[in-house]
Amino acid sequence: MKQVFTRLALMTLALGAVSAAVSGAAAAPVTITYWQYDYASKVSTVNDLIKKFQAANPDITVKQENFPYDAYSQKVASSVPAGQGPDVVNMFYGWLPQYVDAGYLQPLPEKDFPFKQIEANYAPMVKTSKIGGKYYALPTAVRTLAVFYNKDLFKAAGIAQPPRTWEDFISDAGKIVKGTAPRFTTLGFGIQPDGQDYHVLREVLVRQFGGQPYSKDGKTVAYNNEAGTRAMTFYTDLATKYKLGVPNFFPGNNSYRDAFIAGKVGMIIDGSFAVNTIKTGAKFGWGVSPLPVLAANKQRGNFGSFWVNGITKNATGDKLAASIKFLKFMTSEETQRTWLANVGEIPASRKLSGDDALRKDPVFGPFVYSLPFASSTVFVDEAGQRKAWVDAINTVLLQGNSPANAVKAAAASEQKILDEYYKK
Amino acid sequence: MTTIPSIARLRRPGSLRRRQTITAYTFLAVPLVFFLIVRFLPTFTALRLSLFDWNILKEVQPYVGFANYDKLLHDGVFGRALVNTALYTIIGVPAQIVLGLATALLLGKIRKLQGLFRALYFAPYVTPIVASAWVWQWLFSPQFGPVNTLLVWLHLPPQPFLTSPSQALATTAALVVWQNLGFQVVLFLAGLAAIPRTYYEAAEIDGASGSQAFWKITLPLLNPTIVFSVVTGTISYLQLFTQVVNLNFTDQGGPLSSTMTVALYIYQLAFGRFQTGYASAITVVLFVIILAITLLQLRFLTRRVDYG
Numbered sequence: 201m202k203q204v205f206t207r208l209a210l211m212t213l214a215l216g217a218v219s220a221a222v223s224g225a226a227a228a229p230v231t232i233t234y235w236q237y238d239y240a241s242k243v244s245t246v247n248d249l250i251k252k253f254q255a256a257n258p259d260i261t262v263k264q265e266n267f268p269y270d271a272y273s274q275k276v277a278s279s280v281p282a283g284q285g286p287d288v289v290n291m292f293y294g295w296l297p298q299y300v301d302a303g304y305l306q307p308l309p310e311k312d313f314p315f316k317q318i319e320a321n322y323a324p325m326v327k328t329s330k331i332g333g334k335y336y337a338l339p340t341a342v343r344t345l346a347v348f349y350n351k352d353l354f355k356a357a358g359i360a361q362p363p364r365t366w367e368d369f370i371s372d373a374g375k376i377v378k379g380t381a382p383r384f385t386t387l388g389f390g391i392q393p394d395g396q397d398y399h400v401l402r403e404v405l406v407r408q409f410g411g412q413p414y415s416k417d418g419k420t421v422a423y424n425n426e427a428g429t430r431a432m433t434f435y436t437d438l439a440t441k442y443k444l445g446v447p448n449f450f451p452g453n454n455s456y457r458d459a460f461i462a463g464k465v466g467m468i469i470d471g472s473f474a475v476n477t478i479k480t481g482a483k484f485g486w487g488v489s490p491l492p493v494l495a496a497n498k499q500r501g502n503f504g505s506f507w508v509n510g511i512t513k514n515a516t517g518d519k520l521a522a523s524i525k526f527l528k529f530m531t532s533e534e535t536q537r538t539w540l541a542n543v544g545e546i547p548a549s550r551k552l553s554g555d556d557a558l559r560k561d562p563v564f565g566p567f568v569y570s571l572p573f574a575s576s577t578v579f580v581d582e583a584g585q586r587k588a589w590v591d592a593i594n595t596v597l598l599q600g601n602s603p604a605n606a607v608k609a610a611a612a613s614e615q616k617i618l619d620e621y622y623k624k
Numbered sequence: 625m626t627t628i629p630s631i632a633r634l635r636r637p638g639s640l641r642r643r644q645t646i647t648a649y650t651f652l653a654v655p656l657v658f659f660l661i662v663r664f665l666p667t668f669t670a671l672r673l674s675l676f677d678w679n680i681l682k683e684v685q686p687y688v689g690f691a692n693y694d695k696l697l698h699d700g701v702f703g704r705a706l707v708n709t710a711l712y713t714i715i716g717v718p719a720q721i722v723l724g725l726a727t728a729l730l731l732g733k734i735r736k737l738q739g740l741f742r743a744l745y746f747a748p749y750v751t752p753i754v755a756s757a758w759v760w761q762w763l764f765s766p767q768f769g770p771v772n773t774l775l776v777w778l779h780l781p782p783q784p785f786l787t788s789p790s791q792a793l794a795t796t797a798a799l800v801v802w803q804n805l806g807f808q809v810v811l812f813l814a815g816l817a818a819i820p821r822t823y824y825e826a827a828e829i830d831g832a833s834g835s836q837a838f839w840k841i842t843l844p845l846l847n848p849t850i851v852f853s854v855v856t857g858t859i860s861y862l863q864l865f866t867q868v869v870n871l872n873f874t875d876q877g878g879p880l881s882s883t884m885t886v887a888l889y890i891y892q893l894a895f896g897r898f899q900t901g902y903a904s905a906i907t908v909v910l911f912v913i914i915l916a917i918t919l920l921q922l923r924f925l926t927r928r929v930d931y932g
Contacts, residue, residue, distance in 0.1 A: 274895045281680050298898070302681040382766035382784050383776070394874040448787050450768075451761030453873045583896040594880050598789055 230518045231261040232526060236290035236507075237272040241476065245542040253529050260522045280304050287515035287523045288530075291337070293328055293506050294579035297621070300331045305510040307334035312524050322548050325504035325576040337510030338531045341545030342553075343472045344502045344570040345396055345404075347492070350376075351485035353386070353466045362467075362489035366408075366434070369467070369492045373444040376466035380443065387445035390456035390468035391438055393593040394447075394586075396503070400469055400491065402589060403575050404501035405431035408494050418578040419622050424611035432603035436596040447597065460486075471505070472567040476544045479563075490566045504574030506548065540564075546571070580621035588613040667911065670904040678901030685901070692905035702906060704881045705889045708793060712885065713861040715797045716804075721853050723801065724808025725846070729838075731809065732816055742813070746806035753803065757870035760799045761786065786871055789882035796883050799867055804860070808853060815849030816842070851925045855918055862914050863887050886910050 234250075236242060243266055250262045265286065267275045273295065279285030280302050291299065299305050318326065318335055329337050347369075349362045357376045363369040373388025391397060402423070406413050411427025414420065423431070438444050450459040454477075460468045461481035469491065470478075478486065493500055509530050515523040529535060536547035540558075546567050547553050553568045561568075579585055592610035595601035601609075674692055678685045696702055731741055748756065763769050764785040772782040785795045819842065827837050865887040869876050876892065877884030886906060894903035 277680055277895075277898055298681050303683055304681070382782050382787075383772070384767055392874075394878075446767070446787075451765050451786075452758070455874070581897055583892065590875055590878070591880055594789075594875075594878070598787075598879055 228518060229259050229261065230522045231263060232287040232515065232519055232522050233263045233265060233285075234288045234290070234526070235265050235267070235276065235286040237269045238266040239269065241543045245539060248542075249530070249535060249538065253526060256529075257522075257525060260525065262526055283514070285512060285514060287512060287519050288509055288526055289512055290507055290509050292582070293337075293339070293508050293576060294582045296329060296336060296508065296510075297331060297578065297580050299510075300336050304512055305336045306513055306515070306520075307336055308338070308511070308527070309524065312528065313338065321550055323504065323550060323553065323571045323574070325506070325571075325574050326548060328576045328578050329508055337508035338527065339506040339508045339548040340530055340536055341539050341543065342504055342506040342548045342571065342574075343545060344504050344567045344574045345400060345469055345471050345491060346566040346570065347467050347489045348460060348470055348474070348478060349467045349487055349489060350460065350463060350465065351487055352463070357466075362487060363492050364489075365495045365498075366492045367495050370438070370442050370444065373438075373466055374442060377444050381446050384446055384449065385464070387449055387459065387465045388467065389438055389444040390449060390459055390465040391445040392447050392456035392468075393597070394590045395454075395456050396469050396471055397435070398586065398589040398593060399503040399505075399577070401431055401435045401593070403503040403577060404491060405435055407501045407575075408497070408499050409434070410497075413577070419618055421611045421615050421618065424607055428607040428611070429604045432593070432596065432607050436593065436603060436606075439597055472544070472546055472564065475563055479544075488563050488566045490569055500570070500573050502570035502574035504571070504576045506576075581617050584617045585614055588617070670907045670911075673901050673904035674908050676901045678899075678904065680898050680900055688901070692902045693909075695902060696905060696909065701881050701884060701889060702886075705877075705884045705886045708882070708884055709862055709864065709886045711793055712797050712800070712864050713858055715794065716800055716861045717854060717857040719797070720801045720804045720808050720857060721850065724805055724853070725812050727805065727809045728812030728816060729842075731813065742809070745809045748803045749806035751803070753866045754870050756799065756803060757867055760795075761871060764795055787879060789880045792872070792879060792883045796867055796871055799871070800861070800864065803867075804857070808857075811849055811853055812846070815846045819845045847926075851921070854925060855921050858917055858921065859914055862910065862917070865891065 234246070236246065243264070246264050250264060253262060254260060273292075276285065276289060276291060276295075276299075280299070289305075296305070313335060315330075315335060318338065322338070323342050325342065326339060329335055329339075347362060353376050354360075354362070354372070357372070359372050359375060363372050369389070375388070376386060377388035378384065378386040393401075402413050406423045406428055409427040409430040411425060411431065412422045415422050439446060445465070448455050449465070450456075450462070452458055456465065456468045457470060457474055457477065459465045460470075461478060463482070463484050475488075490500070491502055509527055511520070511523045511527060531548070533547075533549055533552060536549055536552055539545055540547055540552075546558070546564055550571075552558070553571050559565055559568050577585075588610050591613075592606040595609065596603055596606045675687060675689060676685045677688045677691070727745060731738060731745070734741060764771050766772055766782060766784050766787055769785070771785070775782050784791060786792045823841050823845075824837055827841060832840070864885045868883050868885055868888050872878050872883065877888050887910070890903045890906050890910070893899045893906070
């Protein structure tokens with residue numbers, strides 16, 4: 201009996217020592233680095249969030265580093281072979297396959313981020329972060345597309361409501377447009393293939409015309425058919441047949457958005473990320489309305505995209521533990537609420553985006569409404585795949601190519617990119 | 625004690641010169657080492673990278689021999705970029721030399737406000753390229769640009785300029801010529817000033833006309849300036865990048881790759897799509913082209929000029 205007691209006592213002692221060692225390790229001060237691109241409201245929000253996080257975790261210091269948006273992907277990429285860079289990194293979801301492939305990101309540990317919970321809690325598009333059966337990153341907020349319309353121009357043209365169907369969209373825009381190419385003075389639709397439009401064509405119109413942009417595994421293009429051609433015809437007709445607008449109406453990086461803000465465009469298709477810019481810039485009444493549907497089948501569709509936070513291979517030991525804590529904090533519901541209030545991006549959580557007040561919000565409502573049916577493209581070479589589509593559209597708009605041939609060309613060059621990536 | 629022999633050696637005739645030489649080489653070594661590390665080493669690295677399927681995001685960089693060069697032969701965008709780069713050079717270099725020389729000759733005739741005019745012509749050269757590109761976009765905007773407004777006013781059809789695959793290259797070249805003009809003017813003003821006045825005076829006494837004096841005296845004696853302009857101008861057009869990027873920022877090199885240059889394509893492949901190996905192969909090709917053209921130009925354009 202005595203022996204048993206001694207043993208128990210010894211075991212307790214040993215356990216105590218182990219747990220002391222463990223908690224001792226966790227209490228050691230640790231500094232982790234967080235990277236995101238330079239965007240005023242995001243930087244200041246994260247700075248505030250870090251303060252809050254550090255107050256709750258006094259042993260962890262988070263250092264935020266920012267780089268200009270245009271150089272951000274290069275900065276992240278070049279940090280990979282150098283074996284340097286952040287512990288927690290913010291990246292566009294479309295870059296994930298390349299970075300996961302590079303072994304740059306660690307899979308999120310399932311015990312801290314249970315997959316079932318992720319799939320139940322997040323908007324469905326977040327599934328694109330699941331690669332090879334594992335989640336590698338999670339978003340704080342997500343973005344969808346919608347129609348921004350100029351209420352003053354609508355009123356002047358005698359239109360009472362934003363269009364619900366593409367048919368109404370065409371007739372409304374036709375009432376607003378003034379002038380003809382190449383000397384328009386007001387556009388009905390601020391068409392811009394290299395803005396958000398090519399996403400609309402690929403992820404929304406192709407589906408609405410009865411097709412699928414890609415095969416289920418994402419390895420094969422599936423739009424080189426009747427549906428793809430009809431979608432391409434419909435989109436390019438907006439400029440060539442109905443003459444509702446012209447690309448690059450205003451010079452500059454955000455041509456269509458700048459022109460809309462200047463009050464020279466009836467409607468544009470843009471993302472929720474544009475809300476703040478338009479809110480500050482537009483000096484007229486404007487509204488947001490969900491992407492139109494075809495009168496024939498009323499099928500809804502949207503393109504969702506998001507920036508995710510992932511943990512890099514640089515984070516090991518204490519840094520890994522701290523990074524997991526920070527990632528949990530960055531994706532928490534509370535942070536998502538702060539993000540909506542300060543950055544103006546809609547929460548990635550289903551529960552929050554299902555919030556009644558948000559759904560009824562005149563600006564954010566239409567974006568939130570689209571979350572359940574928004575799809576995200578799995579990009580393997582975002583720049584290359586984008587060029588394939590933009591060039592295809594431009595051959596129709598600028599060179600009179602037939603939509604069928606344009607779709608064929610896009611499919612050929614995009615398939616080549618996909619093949620190169622998936623060849624191993 | 626050991627220093628005495630060396631001091632004695634330095635006192636020998638010629639030792640000062642030797643010491644100066646050593647000093648000169650010591651100072652030259654600094655930029656030389658710098659150039660070796662910053663310029664030559666990366667060049668040879670590019671040569672090596674071009675033989676690999678090098679992607680900075682991959683852990684394995686397999687050796688592929690000349691596969692990248694083979695890929696080049698079938699790459700439509702590269703072909704387009706090569707043709708475009710040649711077009712830029714063929715349009716830009718003669719245009720900026722002719723306009724630069726003409727402007728310099730006219731400025732040479734002006735007596736009043738010469739400094740002001742020189743400054744005005746030089747201003748585009750010191751204006752940030754990005755800013756110029758933006759102003760250019762607005763000037764040539766099909767919808768709102770003053771150029772089209774003028775065309776419409778003259779009852780001419782408005783043009784799509786930068787938004788058209790057939791006009792974008794020429795519009796871009798025009799911007800580069802306009803920017804380089806000031807530098808060309810300064811070069812030619814210096815070249816003209818170096819020609820002794822006595823030649824013109826002698827020609828005048830012999831009854832030579834103004835155009836004879838230009839063709840027989842000015843132009844031949846400007847040969848070194850022209851060679852310099854052609855060589856540096858050609859190299860700068862072969863490396864054309866910033867203007868092209870900023871004139872169509874959301875579709876760089878577009879529309880439809882119609883303004884794409886080799887340098888921009890290299891950048892897009894290496895830093896946008898991380899295909900470093902393939903981009904290196906193109907870099908090597910561009911390097912060989914620039915080297916060959918420069919050697920040919922120096923061989924055939926240079927004539928000995930004796931200012932007497």
